[in-house]
Amino acid sequence: MKRVLILSALLTLTTARAQSWAAIQKQAQGQTVNFYMWGGSDDINRYVDTVVAPAARKAGVTLRRVPVSDTVQAVNKVLGEKQAGKNTNGSVDLIWINGENFRSAAQANLLLTGWAEALPNARYVDWKSPAIRNDFGFPVNGAESPWGSSQWQYVYDSARVKESELPRSFKALAAWIAAHPGRFTFPAPPNFSGNRFLRQAMFELAGGQAQFVGPYKPQLWATAAPKLWTYVKTIRPDLWRGGQTFPADVPNLYSLFANGEIDFAFVQNIAGIAAEVKSGVLPATARVFVFDAGTVTDTHYVAIPYNSAHSAGAKVVANLLLTPELQLAKLSGNLWGDGLGIDPARVGPAFQKQVRAALKVGPYTLDPALLSSKAFSDVDAQYDRNVQDGFKKEILK
Amino acid sequence: MWRVLSFVPALLVTGLLFGGGLLLGGLQSLGYAPALGQDTLNVDAYRQLFADRGFWASLGLTAWVATASTLLAAVFGTAFALLLHRAGAGGRLRFLFGLTLPIPHLVASILTLLLLSQSGLLSRFTLAAGLTAGPQDFPALLYDRRGMGIVLELIWKETPFIGLNVLAALTQLDPRLNEVARTLGAGPWIRFLRVTLPLIRPALLSSGVLVFAFSLSSFEVPALLGATSPTTLPVLAYRAFTDTDLTARASALAISMVVAALGGALVWAYVRAQGGRGG
Numbered sequence: 001m002k003r004v005l006i007l008s009a010l011l012t013l014t015t016a017r018a019q020s021w022a023a024i025q026k027q028a029q030g031q032t033v034n035f036y037m038w039g040g041s042d043d044i045n046r047y048v049d050t051v052v053a054p055a056a057r058k059a060g061v062t063l064r065r066v067p068v069s070d071t072v073q074a075v076n077k078v079l080g081e082k083q084a085g086k087n088t089n090g091s092v093d094l095i096w097i098n099g100e101n102f103r104s105a106a107q108a109n110l111l112l113t114g115w116a117e118a119l120p121n122a123r124y125v126d127w128k129s130p131a132i133r134n135d136f137g138f139p140v141n142g143a144e145s146p147w148g149s150s151q152w153q154y155v156y157d158s159a160r161v162k163e164s165e166l167p168r169s170f171k172a173l174a175a176w177i178a179a180h181p182g183r184f185t186f187p188a189p190p191n192f193s194g195n196r197f198l199r200q201a202m203f204e205l206a207g208g209q210a211q212f213v214g215p216y217k218p219q220l221w222a223t224a225a226p227k228l229w230t231y232v233k234t235i236r237p238d239l240w241r242g243g244q245t246f247p248a249d250v251p252n253l254y255s256l257f258a259n260g261e262i263d264f265a266f267v268q269n270i271a272g273i274a275a276e277v278k279s280g281v282l283p284a285t286a287r288v289f290v291f292d293a294g295t296v297t298d299t300h301y302v303a304i305p306y307n308s309a310h311s312a313g314a315k316v317v318a319n320l321l322l323t324p325e326l327q328l329a330k331l332s333g334n335l336w337g338d339g340l341g342i343d344p345a346r347v348g349p350a351f352q353k354q355v356r357a358a359l360k361v362g363p364y365t366l367d368p369a370l371l372s373s374k375a376f377s378d379v380d381a382q383y384d385r386n387v388q389d390g391f392k393k394e395i396l397k
Numbered sequence: 398m399w400r401v402l403s404f405v406p407a408l409l410v411t412g413l414l415f416g417g418g419l420l421l422g423g424l425q426s427l428g429y430a431p432a433l434g435q436d437t438l439n440v441d442a443y444r445q446l447f448a449d450r451g452f453w454a455s456l457g458l459t460a461w462v463a464t465a466s467t468l469l470a471a472v473f474g475t476a477f478a479l480l481l482h483r484a485g486a487g488g489r490l491r492f493l494f495g496l497t498l499p500i501p502h503l504v505a506s507i508l509t510l511l512l513l514s515q516s517g518l519l520s521r522f523t524l525a526a527g528l529t530a531g532p533q534d535f536p537a538l539l540y541d542r543r544g545m546g547i548v549l550e551l552i553w554k555e556t557p558f559i560g561l562n563v564l565a566a567l568t569q570l571d572p573r574l575n576e577v578a579r580t581l582g583a584g585p586w587i588r589f590l591r592v593t594l595p596l597i598r599p600a601l602l603s604s605g606v607l608v609f610a611f612s613l614s615s616f617e618v619p620a621l622l623g624a625t626s627p628t629t630l631p632v633l634a635y636r637a638f639t640d641t642d643l644t645a646r647a648s649a650l651a652i653s654m655v656v657a658a659l660g661g662a663l664v665w666a667y668v669r670a671q672g673g674r675g676g
Contacts, residue, residue, distance in 0.1 A: 072641050
């Protein structure tokens with residue numbers, strides 16, 4: 001019996017390589033896809049439950065959203081299964097992933113590779129763009145299919161801070177913090193947003209992001225790191241609660257902001273905070289802005305574990321996520337406000353018009369032209385790792 | 398013989414599941430990770446752990462949180478039990494007293510957060526009453542380095558647990574003992590120390606040991622109410638376990654083993670102390 005099972009598993013493995021899309025669709029019928037994703041945003045969860053799941057049901061796939069507080073938990077689950085020798089029938093089918101988690105999962109060979117560019121809707125994706133081909137400087141290699149894009153923005157409350165007083169650089173921010181003790185904080189790394197905030201501080205303090213592009217440079221880190229930690233140690237006493245403790249995640253940051261304990265927060269949606277204000281997470285007086293030197297923009301993806309029990313269903317869902325209608329619904333500030341994972345020009349002029357209409361620039365959404373003029377890519381995942389370790393060693397010791 | 402045999406099924410399940418988990422955890426703490434191509438055992442994780450100042454700070458905080466919450470819950474629990482017993486409390490009062498028992502610690506921690514945070518419900522009352530001018534004026538009870546918020550939540554949850562155990566012992570107490578002590582001229586304080594306390598001691602000790610072991614290994618309470626650093630050992634273990642660097646897992650399991658050893662040593666000492674008294 002066992003031998004038969006292993007043989008049939010091997011057979012499906014070998015045939016999976018040479019499968020046509022029609023065969024994948026057929027295989028996906030009736031499958032339940034376990035989609036592991038960060039569950040810290042009600043808006044995003046609502047988009048998946050009310051837009052993606054019904055579309056998947058039409059395609060014959062049941063989508064089960066499994067919320068995690070950090071993507072690393074999904075990666076760990078797959079790793080645990082690999083350790084236990086469970087190389088087929090794994091419990092994770094699809095992961096919302098990027099950056100450091102992708103790199104560590106790829107390095108431990110936990111992901112299916114070479115499938116993403118074969119999806120029918122991959123024709124809408126600009127696979128030539130380095131912002132898509134590489135994830136935090138690590139080659140995607142067909143193991144990730146793009147889902148959307150984001151850009152870092154700062155949130156402030158216009159009822160408490162005047163627009164003319166906004167700090168528009170890390171230097172100005174340090175001065176603002178010193179003048180307003182206890183009114184600023186950030187989530188502690190390894191949290192994704194907290195780490196990204198500190199990496200952007202590192203770019204400015206070291207003289208710009210451009211020099212960090214490309215493979216990891218140890219010498220550059222050696223000169224940049226002391227500047228970063230000196231900066232953090234300087235602002236720390238004037239942070240919320242004297243820098244003795246930090247919020248765990250963005251939802252905690254938002255509740256501190258909404259409760260008036262702090263004056264700034266972060267958001268990464270292209271449509272800014274339209275969705276968060278609409279759902280009442282942030283007050284109606286909240287506004288967004290970016291620093292003069294620009295902020296990080298990047299792509300986020302979905303990946304399929306190597307041992308997924310329903311990889312056909314997962315591919316169908318990954319393909320669905322790239323359909324123009326679903327991408328448009330995701331862009332709208334009514335639901336989520338996440339940036340596109342596809343290139344509108346590849347879909348057609350009618351779609352381009354819809355995209356422009358969907359991004360209503362207003363108090364909660366910055367002009368896309370302004371955003372793209374003030375954007376730079378994220379850098380090699382090793383810097384992420386170093387910031388995380390350094391924060392533990394230098395700040396939390 | 399039959400008495401022992403009847404325990405076998407339960408022992409097998411516990412032994413296999415619990416012992417198996419402990420064994421696998423122990424192996425992983427020794428660096429056994431075949432998926433990462435490591436199948437030799439070493440004590441590197443423990444060596445690094447014991448050389449890390451953060452670990453000792455965390456161990457200190459964990460011990461302090463468990464000790465403080467157990468002692469205070471025991472004091473309050475005993476006091477409430479005596480009051481309820483004195484008042485001849487019926488089922489309704491007892492029910493009210495035990496009302497917090499079924500509430501999970503996760504929910505209780507969120508309640509604590511909503512109630513006691515600097516922008517929580519109490520802070521809003523003091524603001525409305527003009528006692529504070531904003532969140533920053535309200536005392537910072539949560540996320541502090543001494544784990545005040547954690548201790549408060551644990552006391553709130555565990556006081557009724559100890560109290561009901563002590564109350565059960567009190568109801569079985571022969572009231573004539575206290576009468577005799579009174580006629581012999583013992584004051585209320587002496588009567589409590591010499592008569593009541595020795596009789597409720599077993600209940601107090603057994604529930605206290607349970608509360609201490611629980612507080613030692615509680616994860617959700619310090620994760621929600623504790624400071625970023627220092628944090629308690631279970632949170633430290635969780636962080637290491639969910640590190641993107643997969644080699645940190647050995648350290649996560651090593652911390653868990655330390656917690657298990659502490660809890661185990663405590664229970665062992667308790668059982669030994671009980672063994673001398675046949676109960």
